[in-house]
Structure formats: C-alpha cells, structure tokens
Amino acid sequence: MSEVNALKNDDTPKRVGSPVFQFSNSVDCVIFGYDAGVLKVLLIKSDLPQFFGQWSVLGDHVLVDEDLDRASYRVLRERTGLTNMFLEQVKTFSAIDRHPNGRVITTAYISLVNVKDHQLNILDNELQWHPVADVTTMAFDHKLILDTCLSTLRKKIQEEPIIFNLLEKKFSLRDLQLLFEEILHIEFDRRNFRKKLFATGMLKDEHEMESGVPHRPGKLYSFNKEAFEKVKGKSFVGLQF
Amino acid sequence: MSEVNALKNDDTPKRVGSPVFQFSNSVDCVIFGYDAGVLKVLLIKSDLPQFFGQWSVLGDHVLVDEDLDRASYRVLRERTGLTNMFLEQVKTFSAIDRHPNGRVITTAYISLVNVKDHQLNILDNELQWHPVADVTTMAFDHKLILDTCLSTLRKKIQEEPIIFNLLEKKFSLRDLQLLFEEILHIEFDRRNFRKKLFATGMLKDEHEMESGVPHRPGKLYSFNKEAFEKVKGKSFVGLQF
DNA sequence: ACAAAAGTGTTCAAATTACACCCATGG
DNA sequence: CCATGGGTGTAATTTGAACACTTTTGT
Structure with missing residues (x-):
C-alpha cells in the first residue's frame, strides 16, 4: 500500500490512490x-x-x-x-x-x-x-x-462473419476459401467448405459470374448481413476447451 | 485533421498529434x-x-x-x-x-x-x-x-478451463456442473456432461469422497493442469460463426 | 486440345443427444 | 424407509471428413 498512500493528495481517508494526470x-x-x-x-x-x-x-x-x-x-x-x-x-x-x-x-x-x-x-x-x-x-x-x-x-473470423470486410462486395467462393486459408494457414476441402458456407445462409447469390479468369468462371456472392442477424443469437454451447 | 494540427507543439512536420499528458x-x-x-x-x-x-x-x-x-x-x-x-x-x-x-x-x-x-x-x-x-x-x-x-x-469458460478458479481445489462433478449451469443459464444432461469432461482428460481423480452431504457422496476431482497443457495447442477450426 | 478451376453427392467415422435404472448416504 | 443425488450405457441423430468426375472457360 505504500506507493498508494504516498500519492494521496488530500486529507480524506481514501481506500485508493488519487488520479495522476500524467499519462x-x-x-x-x-x-x-x-x-x-x-x-x-x-x-x-x-x-x-x-x-x-x-x-x-x-x-x-x-x-x-x-x-x-x-x-x-x-x-x-x-x-x-x-x-x-x-x-x-x-x-x-x-x-x-x-x-x-x-x-x-x-x-x-x-x-x-x-x-x-x-x-x-x-x-x-x-x-x-x-x-x-x-x-x-x-x-x-x-x-x-x-x-x-x-x-x-x-x-x-471463425466466430463472426467479419472476413467479408477484406473482400470486395461481390466475391467467388474460391476467393473466400483462399482468404480463409491464407489467414489460418490451413486448407479446406472445397466441397465441404462450400457446403458449410451455404449452410450458414449468409451468402447471397448475386446471379453474376466472374469474368476475365482463365478458367470456368465462378458465381459471385455477397455477404447477406440480414440473414446473419437473424441467426446470430443462436446459443453455442460446446465446452470445447 | 484540424484538431490534430491545433495540438502540435513544435516545428517538426508531424503526421500525427503529439502526446497530451493529461490523462x-x-x-x-x-x-x-x-x-x-x-x-x-x-x-x-x-x-x-x-x-x-x-x-x-x-x-x-x-x-x-x-x-x-x-x-x-x-x-x-x-x-x-x-x-x-x-x-x-x-x-x-x-x-x-x-x-x-x-x-x-x-x-x-x-x-x-x-x-x-x-x-x-x-x-x-x-x-x-x-x-x-x-x-x-x-x-x-x-x-x-x-x-x-x-x-x-x-x-x-467454454474455450479455456478457467472455471476451476471459482471452485475449491477438490470438487465433485456436481459442483462443476452446477457452476457451469449457473454461469451459462443452461442445463446439461448429467451423463453427457460427465462423459465430456472426462474426455478432456483434465480431471484428476483425488480418490476422495465428499462428506457431510445428505445423499450418496460423490468422488472428488481436481483440475489436472499438466494434462491440459499437453492438449492445449490442438487446432480448432470449425467456422462456426 | 489443353489447362485450370467450377460445380456437385455419397460414404464413413465421430460427436452429440436423448434417455432410465440401481446405488449409497443422511435424516 | 425415504429423499436426494451418484454413478453408469446404449441407440438414434447429427455433424464432420474424405474422396472423383464432369463442365465451362481462356489460351
């Protein structure tokens, strides 16, 4: 307590130190x-x-x-x-x-x-x-x-859908998967990844395709914020430790 | 930027404001x-x-x-x-x-x-x-x-085994379950709860029983920190959102 | 035609859930 | 002997993981 008492600057008995406006x-x-x-x-x-x-x-x-x-x-x-x-x-x-x-x-x-x-x-x-x-x-x-x-x-990014902030408004599932993989340093199975993401209901089909890619173009999606807000409250209780 | 510039207190061109030691x-x-x-x-x-x-x-x-x-x-x-x-x-x-x-x-x-x-x-x-x-x-x-x-x-408490800090060193599984339930406001199935907790390997059997309880006494356990440290790094990647 | 990635289902294993009876103790 | 909670197993369901072929586009 000595440091604290040393800083008291009035007579009032105080339990705690007083503000030091030096920060x-x-x-x-x-x-x-x-x-x-x-x-x-x-x-x-x-x-x-x-x-x-x-x-x-x-x-x-x-x-x-x-x-x-x-x-x-x-x-x-x-x-x-x-x-x-x-x-x-x-x-x-x-x-x-x-x-x-x-x-x-x-x-x-x-x-x-x-x-x-x-x-x-x-x-x-x-x-x-x-x-x-x-x-x-x-x-x-x-x-x-x-x-x-x-x-x-x-x-x-594994708990909340914040990753979409890093992508353009419309993105392909490939973009999204590569981004997850880049951040987490793991690889996902493409089919399981797609299944999982669709299951969240957060992907809105923009009914557009990629263009200018040297391969079959993928569909573009956007983050469906409204759909997420509805599901958000779901109680997750896993005791995963 | 106006507030920032207003606070500059020297001639050096600065990109940011200078410290204000008034906090x-x-x-x-x-x-x-x-x-x-x-x-x-x-x-x-x-x-x-x-x-x-x-x-x-x-x-x-x-x-x-x-x-x-x-x-x-x-x-x-x-x-x-x-x-x-x-x-x-x-x-x-x-x-x-x-x-x-x-x-x-x-x-x-x-x-x-x-x-x-x-x-x-x-x-x-x-x-x-x-x-x-x-x-x-x-x-x-x-x-x-x-x-x-x-x-x-x-x-x-669902991600790390910190809940044990609230209990005495030796506790019964009932103590632990009631504490989880009190904090999370949910109820667990007793058998599944026990299964899950044992599966973590974090409970050390103290080979002692409760005493003074008006029912069949339960076994006492303690938190096995060493066992937890070993398992800790396990990569959890669920994309649960 | 070739290279590259899109799109798509099924099977198996693992984890989670739901559920009921007998046992030990104190009062 | 009664009330209270301890201790235990199994079946059904859900979830997660592994895995291959056909399609579309650009070059």
Whole structure:
C-alpha cells in the first residue's frame, strides 16, 4: 500500500490512490488488407528519430475530447479516407518503457479493409501495405501488437462473419476459401467448405459470374448481413476447451 | 485533421498529434466468486460523493511506474490478500464523461477467485459479495463494465478451463456442473456432461469422497493442469460463426 | 486440345443427444 | 424407509471428413 498512500493528495481517508494526470493515451490501428492472395498490413514509417527507418502501425494520441473508438475511427479516416470500416478494440498495451517520450498507454484496434476500395487513397509513400508474413521488426512494441491482433483476427473470423470486410462486395467462393486459408494457414476441402458456407445462409447469390479468369468462371456472392442477424443469437454451447 | 494540427507543439512536420499528458489511467477488477450455488461479484461502496451509496468494482489509478497488469494485480492483492489469482485484461473503457474528476481511462480486468480460500480476508464491510444477478445500478460506468466482463466470462469458460478458479481445489462433478449451469443459464444432461469432461482428460481423480452431504457422496476431482497443457495447442477450426 | 478451376453427392467415422435404472448416504 | 443425488450405457441423430468426375472457360 505504500506507493498508494504516498500519492494521496488530500486529507480524506481514501481506500485508493488519487488520479495522476500524467499519462498520454494513444490508439494503434492494425489495418489488415488482402491483395493478390496475400494478407497484408498497412504500415507507416515511424515519426520518431529513435525508431528511424522502422515501420509502425497507424496510431495517434487520443485527444482530450474523444474516446478511444472515436480516436481510432479518426486515425483510419485521416489515413485511408474510409469512413465505414470494420474497427474493433483488441487490447491495451502499457509497458512502462514502451514509448520513449513518456508514459503512453496505447489501445490496439483491428481493422479490416478492402484494399481495392475506391475511397482508399494512399498517396503518402511512407505509408505502405506489407505482407504480414514478411514483417519482422517494428518500432515501439508494434510487433507484439501486430502479433496479438493477428491472433485475434484468426480467432474472430471463425466466430463472426467479419472476413467479408477484406473482400470486395461481390466475391467467388474460391476467393473466400483462399482468404480463409491464407489467414489460418490451413486448407479446406472445397466441397465441404462450400457446403458449410451455404449452410450458414449468409451468402447471397448475386446471379453474376466472374469474368476475365482463365478458367470456368465462378458465381459471385455477397455477404447477406440480414440473414446473419437473424441467426446470430443462436446459443453455442460446446465446452470445447 | 484540424484538431490534430491545433495540438502540435513544435516545428517538426508531424503526421500525427503529439502526446497530451493529461490523462489518468485506472484499472477496474471485476472479481467473480461462487458461493452457495450463486455467481457473485466483489463490490465496494464508492469513494466519491457523486456516487454516494452506490457500488463499484475494485479499481485504482495506475501508478506512473507500473503497467496495467501489475496495477490490477496490486488491487487484488491489497483487497483480497490473494496473490496467485486468475487475472486477465478484458477491455478498456474511455467515455469522456465516465469519471467526474477528469479524463480517466480505465481498463477492466476479470478475476476468478475461490470465495472460500483461506487467504481471502475481507474485513472491510464496505466490501461485499453481491449475487451478479441482483446488481442493477452501479457507480461510474461500472454496470457496463460488469456486463462486459460477464459476457467475456461466459464465452471464456467454454474455450479455456478457467472455471476451476471459482471452485475449491477438490470438487465433485456436481459442483462443476452446477457452476457451469449457473454461469451459462443452461442445463446439461448429467451423463453427457460427465462423459465430456472426462474426455478432456483434465480431471484428476483425488480418490476422495465428499462428506457431510445428505445423499450418496460423490468422488472428488481436481483440475489436472499438466494434462491440459499437453492438449492445449490442438487446432480448432470449425467456422462456426 | 489443353489447362485450370467450377460445380456437385455419397460414404464413413465421430460427436452429440436423448434417455432410465440401481446405488449409497443422511435424516 | 425415504429423499436426494451418484454413478453408469446404449441407440438414434447429427455433424464432420474424405474422396472423383464432369463442365465451362481462356489460351
């Protein structure tokens, strides 16, 4: 208790320490994209001289009049031009020495965007897509943040239909399967995969075909959000451990 | 970008805003316990006059020389005397007006403790166990925090063997089943439940029986951590959505 | 015509569910 | 002896896994 008592700053008997307004908070957005069959992450060359030449995920300090969700939304809007992206809090990182300029606590967000989206204008050439598998060292603790978000991504795509955010609006079943396989590093049997996905009722037949492919074109589907919303509440109780 | 530019405090062209060390960070520990067949949460009467008479979960401000994990660990140690409890970060809450004294961002932790643990000494009568189902309004945004942690608990006990933290070291299968049922609000078939749990290999037969029960005594088991560690890595790929 | 992937069913194994009787203990 | 829950097995159903051939398109 000694540290706590040492920080008390009035006479009121308090059970806990008093606020110490000496922290800065930031958000870091791990933005995943999928291009040419490869899972990618959007990185920027670090601002700080201490990390010169190293890449980091997109972040910014939280402003005093915004919450974390808004801050991360702002970062994505400013960087990519997108405004309706999938964005979700993952974890908060708080190692004492994680930021050279002082005590900065950062909350990591995961975002899934469609790289081919027309709104997505990345002109800044200090901002680039990197294949996730090629990223080794990064500025700050961003490698840890990236790895954590990648684990979260792997888990979440199996629990919720968020993977569609990485594809264009209309996609073939092959696109979808290859994307699952790229992220999870496993291979699915094509027939079983199709059966399973159709069974969810989440695929809307767009009654269109691929074009320009050097083989028999596949049908195009889109994510049927309405159908998913209806089934969503289903209680899953497996005790799978 | 206007807000960001407004906060720049030097001449260096920066892509992002500069740190604003005007925040306080706290941790809030949602401590779950299980007693008399009821899931409970450990709450304390609020410190603040604004929330007089209302209950809140156990929290404290993060000190400038500790990270969030250490801060939450400290809170639990100081409050309950326990030192080796299950403790895991859940989510960070950051609404601008969540704390009346200023901009306090809090990170919620979930903890599972054994209420009957001998180390657990709760003398302070402003600190009490409440049945989770009875908690309605709370101080700050703590009801939201509690609800979030309860959802997380429900999900996690189905994915990882953390539920054993709520039971005494030796327990009967009945204890375990009732606890699952209490948390998930569903009922299991007793035979299937036993089959499933035995199949995990995580139950170690303690070759002891219950005593003092007004019916045929059941065998006592403990959680076989070693057996679990071996099986843990098994790749689960279900695409269950 | 060839290469490449689309589309499509069945069979087998495994997991899950539903279900009922006798047993041991305390009161 | 009665009430309460302990302990056990089997059959039916559902789900998941493995597997091959024909079709369509571009080159």
